[in-house]
Amino acid sequence: EGRLKDLAYVKNITSYYSQEINKFIGSNNQYSRSSIGKTDINFTPDVERSFNRGFTSFNIEGKKDKIGNLDTAKAIGKYIGKVAEINLSGRNHHFIQISTKEEIVNGDGLCFFNSRGDIEGFLVNKVEADKDQSLVTIVPNKNIEIKLLTKIYRNFDLKYSKQVEQDSSRxxxxxxxxxxxxxxxxxxxxxxxxxxxxxxxxxxxxxxxxxxxxxxxxxxxxxxxxxxxxxxxxxxxxxxxxxxxxxxxxxxxxxxxxxxxxxxxxxxxYTRKESHFEKTDYPYFTNQLDYKGNVVNEKAKEFYLRHKVEEITYGVEKTNLTKDIILMRSKNCIRYALGQCLIRDKQTPDFDQELFLKDNERTYKLTFDCKNCFMDIQALEK
Structure with a gap:
């Protein structure tokens, strides 16, 4: 998730994984850092406090839990508690109480799934915690419709973000x-x-x-x-x-x-390490490449020819021919995510049909290679 992220995200995530690497090296003497020294930070890395859309080991150890989030494609943040009391009756008494041990401050961004199943968010205008810190009363910055026991998530942690941004790691x-x-x-x-x-x-x-x-x-x-x-x-x-x-x-x-x-x-x-690159001509594992080889320029073609590939078909970016071809082959399967896997699940009658994905411009047909556990995405005509 490192693309187009802010300073706080990059510092938090890189610091977290750096600490995990240090822990591993500390208990495995055969490994060491490639560079010397250590980095000091003045905050505790927490990956749930920065942008993320959940965690998964994908298929490293075989298919396990569902990895898709069918509720929303957005980052909902860290779960902080449930709604314990609601008073949205008047302008001067507009508040909700959340059962949580987390510290909430003015300016935090909170969100929840409303009765329609859509993600809805608001900023905290005012906050007051009880003596034992188990209940927090907050005033939202806008009118919201929310029910008791609704799960609340924090997708913007103001205090933590400021702490990370102000810290200078060395x-x-x-x-x-x-x-x-x-x-x-x-x-x-x-x-x-x-x-x-x-x-x-x-x-x-x-x-x-x-x-x-x-x-x-x-x-x-x-x-x-x-x-x-x-x-x-x-x-x-x-x-x-x-x-x-x-x-x-x-x-x-x-x-x-x-x-x-x-x-x-x-x-x-100090001497800079220089590496010398030598071109090789080791045979590629196949002597034929179709559009899935993604060869779209002459340099790529020269590379494969040097490595004994005899037949090369250009990729779709060069030919613009997308009808009836497979655009993507994925281990992530929509049938599996919906609980309609043809191998593992018992199908319901309404799933005895073809499946499609659709964006603003095109429709994509889904085909399933269940024997090898792959899902293919195929482009149809516009």
Missing amino acids: RRIGIDFELSETPNGFLLKAKDETGIEVEERAETEKQLAKNTDSYDENLLKQIDKLGNSPFYLMNFKNTTTQKYFLPSSLINSLRRVCSDKIIALRKES
Whole structure:
């Protein structure tokens, strides 16, 4: 569903799948990320809070649940609860109560299926939750007809969308620091997660710290101030023999110089991976291609000829011949979705007939290859 989506959708969905990949890699040591570092986000990804039209494993493990939504082609959002009370009698007392544990705010978009089975939506103008948060009273922005126990869905989550849009995710590289002393001062070593190591020395008079309360914690906080650098602190080790007075300016300088050195070395050591493409002429699995091969230009034709295809018929985009040809072969079957599968279901008498799809311009005939479990869509004349 990534086409023509907004910023919040892209950030939410990519963050969710990135976390799922991290979980898988975390429990399977034979796998690793192709790139280093980690990405920090300040929100919890939730695929039900962005645009989606449901979830399915399709036919990866064989036919299971119906995958079509015959109620609506629109995204209805996340289910939040049912209507518990209605008062739509007057302008000043126009409200509904929803039994839900979800937080609802002014500006949220809610929707439901009305008595005709059509999807209907409204914006929340006012909201008030009871003490235990189990009932939420809302005032819709328009007049609606709704019944008790109607299921309510949220197809626009204002608070969550703002949180996702405002968050700036960052990808950072892990780094270790080790502080030690030298005869004339201090030494800070740094090593990133790929093994690049640098160090920086500071010559200064060594003085014992007068105040050692929270000494280690404060030193760690100072080292960890990596700010807008591309690094995050993985480990810090202090091997100095005494608790010395370490001015913030000294630690900041050592840390900053080490970070800059690693950045410089990373740039110097980076080499772009080049790939060399060699044309092959391995035989294609068939020496004949009909219109379903979708060959519509000379480059595609040259490709198949090179791979030993002898007979090539151009695709419909080039010939414009669509009568009585199969436009699509699909594992998604309308008979199956309607509970009228010729193999799995008991058919009702009204389904002993041909089926068609229709859009604004054309009618398409459906034919069924039940033996191989396919549905074909065939174009008829306009």
